Amino acid sequence: MKIYVTSVFVDDQLKALAFYTEKLGFVEKERIPLGGAFWLTVTGPDQPDGPELLLEPDGHPAVKPYKEALVNDGIPAASFAVDDVHAEYDRLTGLGVSFTQQPTAMGPVTTAVLDDTCGNLIQIVAR
Template sequence: MKIKLTSVIVDDQDKALKFYTEILGFVKKSDIPVGKYKWLTVVSPEGPDDIELALEPNDNPAAKTFQQALFEQGIPLTAFFVDDIQEEYERMRKLGVVFSKEPTKMEWGAFAIFEDTCGNLIQIQQV
């Protein structure tokens, strides 16, 4: 058994696609209309056949409540790994990304938390 797909809840799929590709550097893999939404996934350019990230619309009231509660509590919805957290932090800040937590060193490595413009806090970490 292995993980091939995971998802983030987003308040606007088009805005999410723009942020996740133009700012974070992911690559669009799937963009298939499904009613008023779409099956929309992105992948890392470093592993285009690895794990896909679905940009799921938060149209479900439970999803909206969950997303809002995590955001208000300062809890990241997911985490992405980077090779150099300081370099990635500086690159993203120059692009206007808002960080709620600057790079912080821990015993296991370092992490930072940013807003994805789609209703989520996302953590980046370096091990």
Template sequence: MKIIVTSLFVQDQDKALEFYSEKLGFVKKHDVPMGKFRWITLVSPDDQDGTELLLEPNEHPAAKEYQKKISAEGIPATMFGVADIHKEYERLMEKGVKFTMEPTKMGEVTIAVFDDTCGNLIQIIQK
């Protein structure tokens, strides 16, 4: 068994697609109409057959409340691995990404956290 899709609640699918593809550099894999919304997934450009990130509309009241509360508590919704966190931090800063935590060493890893503009905090980690 392996993880093939993981979802992330977003407030606006179009805005999220733009942010995750243009700012972060993920590649759109699927964009399929599904009634009022779309099945939009992205993948890492380095692993286009790997795990897909689903940009899930947060239309359900429980999803909205969950997203709002974890963000307010400063809890990242998900984590992405990077090879060089300082280089990635600089690249994203140049693209206008707003960080809530700059690269910080925590034991064996270094982490940073940014706002995805779609209701989530996202953590990047270098092992």
């Protein structure tokens, strides 16, 4: 068994697509129209056939309170691996990305947490 697709709920799919591709560096994989929304996925640029991240609309009534509770408690909705958290933090802050947690050593990992501009906190992590 392996991960095929996982998702983050976003308040605006096209805004999320711009952020996840232009700022975070993912590449668009699938865009399938579904009425007023899309099946819209991104993947790592070095893993075109790897796991996909679905930028899922947050229209379900349970999603917004869930997202707000996570953000209010500082809990990331997703975690992405990077080679160097400090370098990625510098690169992303240079692109105007807002962080809620600066790079922090936590035992064998270093993490930082950013705001994806679509209602989520996202953690970056390096071992």
